[in-house]
Amino acid sequence: MKDIVLIVTAVILSLAAAGAIYRIAVGPSLLDRVLASDVLLAILGAALAIDMAVNRHLNNLVLLVALTLIGFVGSVTVARFVADRRGQVNDS
Amino acid sequence: MTPNATGVDAVIDVVTAVLLIAGALMSLGAAIGLLRFPDLMSRMHAATKPQVLGLFLVLAAIGLQMREWWVWPILAVAWIFQLLTVPVSAHMVGRAGYRTKHLHPELLSTDELEAVVLRAAGQRAAEKAQEAESAMPHTGKARNGGNARNGGNGGNARNGGPSA
Structure with a gap:
């Protein structure tokens, strides 16, 4: 049971992380990359939480909250200072 | 998870497994949405799935597995913290996206x-x-x-x- 859950969630999360990384790499605008890196942080948080649930410990909980905070500060900061580039209008 | 579980333990383990796999599927759904949706606004719609519902599902699985009552308030605090920060950052990203015209106006039903x-x-x-x-x-x-x-x-x- 434990091994099956671990393998299935690992495969699913790996596919999801690959998709998010692909969007970070090719994403046409800066905001798409910010959004995809937010999703990547959520996937990392899910992996930490699954590790805690399967192995019955709470060591990663502080790391999970810190990850949330990092994602919040990062995306707000980048979104605040996005420049309005007139040459690349509507390239999303 | 308990090895060779029987009775209540087995039921809790099955529920935990379902919750964990559903939470992981939320991440996969967000990745598929990021890859297939056409513009920033609709990608933002997909990106909130693992941040709120996915986190809720895996935190509920942690609470079921720990089987201590004091774990639930801590998990609730972690989830509420995420619930408070996600809309703010989504608002900032959406506002920056509207101002820099990262949207297809013909796809919007109302503006x-x-x-x-x-x-x-x-x-x-x-x-x-x-x-x-x-x-x-x-x-x-x-x-x-x-x-x-x-x-x-x-x-x-x-x-x-x-x-x-």
Whole structure:
């Protein structure tokens, strides 16, 4: 049971992380990359939480909250200072 | 998870497994949405799935597996913290996306912000024209008046307001 859950969630999360990384790499605008890196942080948080649930410990909980905070500060900061580039209008 | 579980333990383990796999599927759904949706706004819609519902599912699995009552308030605090920060960052990203025109207007069913932006632009043009008129009252009065009238007309045409 434990091994099956671990393998299935690992495969699913790996596919999801690959998709998010692909969007970070090719994403046409800066905001798409910010959004995809937010999703990547959520996937990392899910992996930490699954590790805690399967192995019955709470060591990663502080790391999970810190990850949330990092994602919040990062995306707000980048979104605040996005420049309005007139040459690349509507390239999303 | 308990090895060779029986009875209540087995049931809790099955529920935990379902919750964990559903939470992981939320991440996969977000990744698929990121890859397939056409513009920033619809990608933002997909990106919130693992951040809220996915986190809730895996935190519920942790609570089921720990089987201690004091774990639940800590998990609730972690989830509420995420619930408070995600809308703020999504608002900032969406606002920056609207301002830098990272959207396809033909895909929107309604654009409520457009009327507000146009009205603000019209007011700003009218104010600028008035300032130009009051700054130089006697030199080149005819040209300044023409500018003011043009600005006012432009503002009113978009505004439809009463300040003729």
